[in-house]
Amino acid sequence: MKPRKERRKHLRLPLNFKVRINNLRQGLVLRGQTRNISFAGAFIELDKVPPLQRDDYFSLILLGQVEFTCRLIHSNSEGIGCQFDFIKIRYYEVFKNMMLNNASDPERLVKELHRWAQDT
Numbered sequence: 541m542k543p544r545k546e547r548r549k550h551l552r553l554p555l556n557f558k559v560r561i562n563n564l565r566q567g568l569v570l571r572g573q574t575r576n577i578s579f580a581g582a583f584i585e586l587d588k589v590p591p592l593q594r595d596d597y598f599s600l601i602l603l604g605q606v607e608f609t610c611r612l613i614h615s616n617s618e619g620i621g622c623q624f625d626f627i628k629i630r631y632y633e634v635f636k637n638m639m640l641n642n643a644s645d646p647e648r649l650v651k652e653l654h655r656w657a658q659d660t
Contacts, residue, residue, distance in 0.1 A: 551652060554632055555642050563598040565638035567589070572619060574602075579653065580637065585619040589638070592620065600624075607637070615645040 554576050560569040561584065572586040584600070592598075596612045600622065609626035627635065636653075640646045 550580040551643075551645075551648060552576040552578045553639065553643055556602050557638075560601045561598050562601070563592070563596065564594075565596070565619075575619065577639070579624075579649070581613065581621065581623040583619055583621045588627075589615055589617060589619060597625070598622075603634070603638075606635045613634075 555574055557574045557577065559572055559574060559582075561568070561572065563570075565571045568590055569622070570586055570590070575585050577583075582600075589641045592615060593611050594612055594614065598610055600608045600610045602608070607628070608624045608631075610622040611625050613621045613623050615621070640649055643649050
């Protein structure tokens, strides 16, 4: 069997950061942790995955320090995959430093950021 080709554009780091999820529309507040995280999104492990719909938006607070607006991409019995849609600039520098300080290859992440900035 042929290995599956990686389709992700962003390097995922296998970091376990505590998170809080607020879904105001449904009145949910959930706590979990990241299984992996990139500059574009994360997979969040949850003890119990509520019935959420693809493309639902929610607030994700990482380590009580960084807040994102996220969109649900997929879910399964272990958690949810989300795409980061918005981060305030004051949180971005903190998040960038978290990622670079925990990366085994920070230079690769820096190159990814430069590539992303050129594409936008």
